[in-house]
Amino acid sequence: MKRTLYISLLASLPLLAQETPLEPGHTDNNKFSQMYDLMATPNMFRTASGAPGPAYYQQKADYKIDIELDDANTRLYGTETITYHNNAPEPLEYLWVQLDQNRRAADAKGPLIENQRVDASYSSEGFTRRYLEQEFDGGFKIEYVNDANGKPMRYIINQTMMRIDLDKPLKPGEKISFSIKWWYNINNYHVIGGRSGYEHFDADNNNIYVIAQFYPRMAVYNDVEGWQNMQFWGAGEFALPFGDFEVNITVPADHIMEATGELQNRADVFTPAQLKRYEQATKTFDKPVVIVTQEEAIAAEKNKSSKKKTWRFSAKNVRDFGFSTSRKFIYDAMAVQLSGKTAMAVSVYPKESNPLWGEYSTRVVAHTLKTYSKYTFDYPYPKAVSVSAESQGMEYPMICWNFGRPDKDGFVSDQLKYGMMSVIIHEVGHNYFPMIVNSDERQWTWMDEGLNTFLQYLAEKEWDENYPSRRGPAAKIVPYMSGDQKFLEPIMSNSETIHQFGNNAYAKPATGLNILRETIMGEELFDYAFKTYANRWKFKHPTPEDFFRTMEDASAVDLDWFWRGWFYSTDYVDIGIADVKQFYVSNEKPKGFKEDNRQQGRRRRSESENAKYVYMVSEGPEFNKRLKKPLDISSVKELEEYVNEKFTAAERQKLKAPKYFYEVTFNKPGGMLMPIIAELEYEDGIKEKHIFPVQIWRKNNQTASRVFATEKAVKKITVDPELKTADIDISNNVWPAEAVKSKFSEFEED
Structure with missing residues (x-):
């Protein structure tokens, strides 16, 4: 006769669906929703896989430049010939050229967008520079813009951008050459600031020059933005086409x-x-x-x-x-x-x-x-x-x-x-x-700074496993993630709108990639996908969607929930232990136990098959109450009889013999989803790690439960014991509850 073993929880199951009153409808607010609402629609230029499409194109700009450094007057003089190739499928009526040195022109608008306050005190040098000295004029002085025949071309300068109007549209497949002559005053970057300029040494009256953005440069034209002609305000860096350069630089002979x-x-x-x-x-x-x-x-x-x-x-x-x-x-x-x-x-x-x-x-x-x-x-x-x-x-x-x-x-x-x-x-x-x-730095700083900071962390660790890296490990981003939301922006924010530039554009994306590699995807899947992205888009112009899609396409890991939470929001990670119930096994029905309809049906069917129930009995509803009476399998005769009947002696040797049962309810006060990493520590000091994929939250974004059946008594349960998920509050990560000293103090930055 067939015998069936049933294990029933003390708590009764929910009522059947038809007995539950209907609730008002709602829109999809599940954090696992796919990102069709946020990402651009794939097309022939950029495919749904994240790869360049069959119609992908990019422009080309070649330069022949002659420049001379005037060391005595710290000036740079130059002439250039640009040959611009239109590989776009549409004609161009005008060209946009970047004049980034105009950020330092005397009439630049960049300084006017900065808020100012009067300081309580100034050094004499600082007061003089701010209120008495004439503004440094480091902008381009354009002497001419001529076509290939030496004829002047029509142009207009709008701050850091110059539009060159063409006599006739530049058709697909055509190219045009034109020349520009200019000069500008080189800035002392220690005094005035800047990404380039010169450093002066008083002791020997010499300069070191680091010179960039020194020539009028073509802006990017592509299938995403058209012309990327956003002004250079100072934070967002550069978007530039590829090309070939021939550059002659005349300087002092020594x-x-x-x-x-x-x-x-x-x-x-x-x-x-x-x-x-x-x-x-x-x-x-x-x-x-x-x-x-x-x-x-x-x-x-x-x-x-x-x-x-x-x-x-x-x-x-x-x-x-x-x-x-x-x-x-x-x-x-x-x-x-x-x-x-x-x-x-x-x-x-x-x-x-x-x-x-x-x-x-x-x-x-x-x-x-x-x-x-x-x-x-x-x-x-x-x-x-x-x-x-x-x-x-x-x-x-x-x-x-x-x-x-x-x-x-x-x-x-x-x-x-x-x-x-x-x-x-x-x-x-x-x-x-x-x-x-x-990538387009003017729009998405994180696409170069964040990815590069992530690889920097890997390079530091390969130099020295104990290298004191500032960014990369998950715990180091916690002080930022747990900060005042008024001063936090999603990673997917324009460069000029970010309050905490280093944390947002460098540290948070780098940390996110590190969490993907170490905790969510694993090194093998991540490294293959990341390398696929790099090789697909080397010498090309990728967008954020191209990166997101490639990482999923090459790994078979659905990451929409991660991009949505980590990149498109300021959600933070906070996963804790809400409750732990402890049980032991008994063949006696617990007092007050009531069956629901489904349990009654199962019991009637099993009685006809001469089955026996094994009841899971709670030690009590008190939170964190320790187990008083461990289960002795041999004392439950019905279970022992069933096991002896169904399994051979060799098979019985391989069976588990759980004596302790813990139903753990995890909660998620933070909005950001993350896998659950739970560590069980037994009374003998042995530790055992369990990792539950992020999909454990798929039907309830707020709580999740797991049952641990163990042979030894559990002394302690810890969520994220190695601080791998950027959990901002570890005080709720431990059962039994205890005073938890912050492990993040060593990671907090000034």
């Missing part, structure tokens, strides 16, 4: 220079000894080779040549161009072996940066190229250059400026060393995002 692209006339600007050292560096993979020595740099500082030299650079398929020049520069380099090619890691720095830079900078550049290439694609450019520029951290194709100098006595603290290394990793890493995976 200057040493590095720039975007490959140097075409090294023999004209290096001494024979320096050429020999450079050749040695191209074959040295284990340590930097000093090419321009400190002694040579010191000699140049003192003598100050009145002659000039022209450095000639060529760069293919880059979106921008930057350069740095000074007679103070020491120059070292080493070769980096990647799977498909060799690249050069290079550093230029003044004597004031030693011994720190000579020891670490180029090695860190090489490490960054290797690590980023592993997670994305092999670095495609011939070199990556790190420039010592105090108080800076900025990136351009193949070259970047980085802070970090010893004090006047040469002392280097760990904070300074790791800070410098992190900036170098970050700025060199920008070669991948956005210099190659070319």
Whole structure:
């Protein structure tokens, strides 16, 4: 005769659906809803998989530029010829050119959008600069805009944008060439600020120049924005098309220079000894080779040549161009072996940066190229250059400026060393995002800063497992996520509207990706999907939707709930333990037990089959009450009889023998969904981790319950014991309830 075992909970089941009164209808507010309401509709340009579509196109802008640096007057003079290729399927009636230096024009509107207050006190220098000195005029002085025949073209300048009107529309497949002549005053970035400019050294009356945004640059035209001609207000960086550059830069003859692209006339600007050292560096993979020595740099500082030299650079398929020049520069380099090619890691720095830079900078550049290439694609450019520029951290194709100098006595603290290394990793890493995976920084800062900060964290950990990373681990974002909502914006916010730029555009997206990799998707699935995105969109212009869709398409992990919560809202994670009920097994029906209709039906059917009930008996309704009477399986004769009858001796040896039963109800005071990580700690000190996918919240976004049947008594239950989910309140994460000292204090930033 068939025998069936039923285990019934003490609490009765809900009434049948037809007995429940109807409630008013409601719209879909489930946090697992798909994101059709938020993401752009796929099309022939950008597919639903997140890949470029069959109609995808992008424009091309080629530049031939001649510039001269006036070191005595800190000015830059230039002429350029731009050849613009229209690959769009529609004609263009005009062209938009970016004039980012106009951010520093005397009549710039950028300063007028900033709120001001009167400080209680000023230094004499600060008061003079703010209220007495004439505004610095660093804007472009455009002398002409001519067509290929030298005829003036019609143009109008609107702050940081210039529209060039065409005599006839530029048709699909056509190209146009035109020339611009300009000059501007270079800013002292220590005094005036800015992403580029010069740093002055009073001791020897020399400058280090880090020069970018120095030429009128084509704006992006694409299938998403049309012309991306949003003004440059200062926070949102740049959107630029790819192209080829031929750039000739004339500077004092004793200057040493590095720039975007490959140097075409090294023999004209290096001494024979320096050429020999450079050749040695191209074959040295284990340590930097000093090419321009400190002694040579010191000699140049003192003598100050009145002659000039022209450095000639060529760069293919880059979106921008930057350069740095000074007679103070020491120059070292080493070769980096990647799977498909060799690249050069290079550093230029003044004597004031030693011994720190000579020891670490180029090695860190090489490490960054290797690590980023592993997670994305092999670095495609011939070199990556790190420039010592105090108080800076900025990136351009193949070259970047980085802070970090010893004090006047040469002392280097760990904070300074790791800070410098992190900036170098970050700025060199920008070669991948956005210099190659070319997102629109003017609109979406997180697409380059956030993704790059995430990879920076991986590179730091590969340098040293105990590296003191500032951003990446989930717990470090908690102080921001738990802050005043009035000063929080979703990640999907325009760059100019963000209150806490570093937390919103760098830390939160990087932390989100780290949570995806470590907690939600797993490293294997995440790494494959992330690499797929990088390779799909290298040398192209991706949007946020392209990233979101590719990560799902390549992993088979539905992440709409994550993008919706982490990127499109300011929801925070707070998961706790609301209740724990403890049970033991008995064959006696508990006093007061009442069956509902379904239980009665099951019992009648089972009685005809001579089945026995095993009842789960609660020790009482009190919260956190400990189990008094552990279950002894042998005392429940009916269960023992059933087991002996149904299983062989060998099979019985493999059966579990639970003695303790805990029904745990988890709640979610925070709005952000997240998997539940629960750790059981037994009385013997052994710990056991259980991870429940985020879909456990799918039918009730607020509560979820699980039953743990254990052989040993549970002493403690902890949610997220390793702080992997950015839970902002861990005081409700532990059962039995206890005073929980904040684990986040070490992560809180000033």
